[in-house]
Amino acid sequence: MKPTVKEFFDKDTWTLTYVVFDPSSKDAVVLDPVWDYDPAASKVSTKSAEEVLDFIKGNELKVHYILETHAHADHISGAQVLKEKLPDVKIGIGANITKVQEVFKGVFNLNPEFQTDGSQFDLLLKEGEPLKAGTLTIETMYTPGHTPACASYVIGDAVFTGDALFMPDYGTGRCDFPAGNAEDLYVSVHDKIYSLPDETRVFTGHDYMPGGRPVAFESTIKEQKENNIHIKATTTREEFVEFRTSRDRTLAAPRLLLPSVQVNIDAGKLPAPENNGVSYLKMPIR
Numbered sequence: 001m002k003p004t005v006k007e008f009f010d011k012d013t014w015t016l017t018y019v020v021f022d023p024s025s026k027d028a029v030v031l032d033p034v035w036d037y038d039p040a041a042s043k044v045s046t047k048s049a050e051e052v053l054d055f056i057k058g059n060e061l062k063v064h065y066i067l068e069t070h071a072h073a074d075h076i077s078g079a080q081v082l083k084e085k086l087p088d089v090k091i092g093i094g095a096n097i098t099k100v101q102e103v104f105k106g107v108f109n110l111n112p113e114f115q116t117d118g119s120q121f122d123l124l125l126k127e128g129e130p131l132k133a134g135t136l137t138i139e140t141m142y143t144p145g146h147t148p149a150c151a152s153y154v155i156g157d158a159v160f161t162g163d164a165l166f167m168p169d170y171g172t173g174r175c176d177f178p179a180g181n182a183e184d185l186y187v188s189v190h191d192k193i194y195s196l197p198d199e200t201r202v203f204t205g206h207d208y209m210p211g212g213r214p215v216a217f218e219s220t221i222k223e224q225k226e227n228n229i230h231i232k233a234t235t236t237r238e239e240f241v242e243f244r245t246s247r248d249r250t251l252a253a254p255r256l257l258l259p260s261v262q263v264n265i266d267a268g269k270l271p272a273p274e275n276n277g278v279s280y281l282k283m284p285i286r
Contacts, residue, residue, distance in 0.1 A: 001156040003136060005203060006055060009215050010034045010048050013075040013256065014206045016217050017052060020136070020155050021061050027134025028061040030089075031153065031160050032069055032205055033078035035268065037259060042281070044270075049081040056086075064133035065123070068093040069162025069205055070150040071100045073177060073261055074254040077268035091267055092123035092131070094142060094151030101265045103178045108262050108282050120267040125151060141192055145185020146173035152193060159196055159221075162205040164188055167216050168223055170208055171230030176248035182241045189231050190240070198222035258283055 001022070008017040013034060021028035034048040056063055063086050066079045070093070079091045101116040118124045125131060131138040139154040143164040150173075153160045163173035164185065172189060175182040193202075200221045207215050225233035231240050254260075259281050263270060270279045 001135075003156045003158060005158060005201075005218075007203070007217055008034075008048065008051055008055075009207070009217070010036070010075065012036065014208050015072075015075050016203070016205055016207065017048070017078075018160060018203060019052060019055060019061070019063075020158070020160075021059070022135045025135040026060055026062050027136050028056065028063045029065045029067055029133050029136060029138065029155070030056075030063055030082060031067050032072070032162065033066060033082055035076040035078035035081050037076045037256060039256060039259060044076070046078070046081050049078040052078075053082065053085055062134065063089050064136075065089060065131070065138075066091045067125075067138070067153055068264070069152065069160065069164075070094070070147045071097060071104075071261060071264040072163075073147075073257045074206070075256060076260050077264045079268040080270075081268075090122035092125050093118070093121050093267075094140060094149050095124035095126050096142065096144065096149040096151075097121065097124065097265070099148040099179060100261075104261050104265050107178065107284065109284075110262070110282075114266075120265075120269065127151075143185075143188035143192060145175050145181055145183075145188050147177055148179045148181070148184070150188070152188075154196070154200075157197075157199065158201040158203060159193065160203045160205070161193060165193060165202065165224060165228070165231075166204045167207060168219055168227040169213075169229060170210055171228060172244065174248050174251055175244055176251065182244040182248075183237065185244065186231065186237050186240045190233070190235065190237075194221060194225050194233060196221050198225070 125140040
């Protein structure tokens with residue numbers, strides 16, 4: 001089938017959120033929602049989530065799942081904001097999220113009671129086990145490299161690649177986060193994503209508008225294999241690993257890395273309020 005895809009672009013974090021639905025049955029899923037966060041004021045707002053909710057309501061969609069492609073390092077997940085308004089919806093993520101939880105529990109010295117078994121999420125998605133959302137079928141494809149827990153989702157003729165694969169003129173996601181790995185990303189893109197049919201629509205998790213061009217988020221597997229500036233079908237593993245590793249050494253940390261990860265490994269939940277009713281994020285000083 002060819003599902004309808006509606007995108008929402010958050011310029012502050014360059015993030016694409018998608019509502020994917022069957023226009024006949026109105027069955028739908030939401031991918032990678034955003035909870036707006038201003039780090040200077042340490043203030044959250046629900047503007048981005050409300051746009052998604054308005055679209056869902058206006059089109060009378062039945063949302064079954066909120067799916068995260070990974071524990072994002074550049075924005076706080078809006079999954080909990082959506083779930084508050086859509087209480088029957090379940091939040092899903094690739095089952096390897098446990099690897100990321102283990103790493104960052106140590107980085108942030110989280111409470112010993114913080115579980116690293118993925119139990120904060122409603123669903124831990126496994127490769128090869130299709131997920132039904134009414135008339136939609138979601139196939140989970142593990143695509144590690146950017147993080148060890150990244151997953152791409154194939155829904156009908158479309159694949160949602162998160163940070164594994166960007167538009168052809170921007171390339172691929174970085175691999176220098178804890179437990180990231182350029183060799184893994186090569187396999188994820190070259191051997192797995194590129195094995196999908198050439199006509200498969202590719203929807204990326206971010207767009208950074210290189211050269212000042214307008215926002216773009218959709219390509220095809222054929223276009224990626226022929227034109228991706230980091231990894232074409234003809235690119236060797238050695239070429240990609242050398243390029244990706246060298247480039248990653250030059251990159252600054254994402255602006256919202258520390259706030260985002262500690263919330264997102266907890267399924268988008270803010271830390272529990274302290275005795276004054278205020279939630280606090282932890283920031284390691286290096």
